Amino acid sequence: MKNAERKRKILLLPGDGIGPEVFGPVMRILEHLVGWGVVSLEWEEGLIGGIATDRTGLPLPADTVEKADRSDAVLLGAVGGPKYDTLPYEKRPERALLGIREHLGAFANLRPARLFPELAGASTLKPEVISDLDLMVVRELTGGIYFGKPRGIVTEDGVRRGFNTESYSEPEIARIMRVAFDLARKRRKKVTSVDKANVLESSVLWREVANAIHKEYPDVELSHMYVDNAAMQLVRNPRQFDVLVTGNLFGDILSDEAAQLTGSIGMLASASIGGKTGLYEPIHGSAPDIAGKDIANPLAMILSLALLLRYSLDRDDLAGLLETAVRNVLKEGLRTTDIQGDGTKKIVGTREMGDHVFAEFKKVLEKK
């Protein structure tokens, strides 16, 4: 096992609800990696979301932003909860998510949707449609209609009107395309760019720039698909896709659809990269309905750590071992309640699932 050269720094933001619970196993894994000298790493903790609003009055305090700026990567649990739902927008925990993504310049959101064969029964699709599914949704994260201006709600002649602006510049499109093509090169070399070029000018430009950047990647296949068709194809024949790249709004929807193909929200990790500091988080929220009960699935959080190791610490070897550890635990038939089904031998809680993954990880690491 090679030693990492430079001491890396990461910021840990457990957040709200099940966030701190699913962080437990991750802490053990990190402590072990450092204790064994497998990675040269140090970390700080910070506040984000509801807990940050409670303690500082703001969901994303300046202290957290400063800590993120001096880190190579940020690992985030989840934010939000019913207690904060009536706060004004600027104080809402979700505001912190958009804020930190924007601040870090993490413009590319990677959502791997990979089906662990042991969980094929957990998907609502037929096993023959989803077996061996392994696709990656690349969503543009800091542009498009979520950030475009003008935006607002105005009253005109006594009638209220809400409006937003979908807007993408050439450089914004070019850089997300390069992320998609680079990823495809390490996978099955196929990129599908999703747009609505039959209706939207911003999509016409999106398609033109995609074609232009494609010239830099002649070894990768590029195809285009309208978003309505992509939504349909994802449930009809998802295995046709390798890397799907799209804008912020379409990506928000399609990445959740792709996630559902694999069965449980408790299994899915994400990475937001492109800036100096990468942001890694499970796709699930703070799950207030199960928080504090030791039943949340910690695997999405653990798999987020695997993505951090791969994309921010350049430790593909360790990421692979961690993914193997998760797979081995599933093979043994251990399941949290959200993924129970065929092949379940024992239902375990958050802590116990974490213990098993940790033990497996130690085992596979020692073999290396």
Ligand code: NAD
């Ligand atoms: P959610 O993802 O928190 O929960 C949806 C459902 O999935 C719930 O039934 C929950 O129990 C279940 N679930 C989620 N994660 C699970 C896990 N690890 N193991 C087992 N079951 C799991 O979404 P929601 O209920 O729409 O939102 C709850 C709060 O989280 C809201 O305040 C919302 O704004 C916030 N939220 C935060 C993020 C984030 O931090 N990235 C993302 C989505 C929602």
